[in-house]
Amino acid sequence: TQLLEQSPQFLSIQEGENLTVYCNSSSVFSSLQWYRQEPGEGPVLLVTVVTGGEVKKLKRLTFQFGDARKDSSLHITAAQPGDTGLYLCAATVTGTASKLTFGTGTRLQVTL
Amino acid sequence: DVKVTQSSRYLVKRTGEKVFLECVQDMDHENMFWYRQDPGLGLRLIYFSYDVKMKEKGDIPEGYSVSREKKERFSLILESASTNQTSMYLCAIRGLYEQYFGPGTRLTVT
Known part of the structure; x- marks a missing residue:
């Protein structure tokens, strides 16, 4: 059973479009990270992100942690070809010390 | 900047060979991890170590062993490589909440 569900699995969009990637679980997380892999x-x-309801911005990327700390989203505004890659969420489930659990990833392709 | 290096980027080995993958960190972190990454299966934890000479099995330890003789160095050993161990191998260290990864080793076993 996959602890962290990411959706969508694949996304192909054109430059300038907006997109949102989701990371969901039935477990409560003490912290959650987003990674990009080329x-x-x-x-x-x-x-x-650590605090329920937290929103962080990194240039055109906006990350949100759910109020109950069970889910997160990544929103990209005006996507560019340089955003192409595999986006992974990862979380520490409360009580599991130093191990991270990873989602299966969202593969994003941004074309001109 | 956190730096995690892996001994090889690409490696080709024959079935039955003993394979060593080495990971070195420069940040004095206690926790180090070895993962493999396969399409459709995501990152799966093989072994981790929380101190010198300490190790714990992850989710898929079968066919692997590890060694941590010095704090900065964590080695993954394939005692007798098999074709189903062809994969991308990633080493990581743990910060406060997150992990920092090395560049990966693409291992092919023929």
């Missing part, structure tokens, strides 16, 4: 490389941390 082909042949390791995941790179984008953001960490």
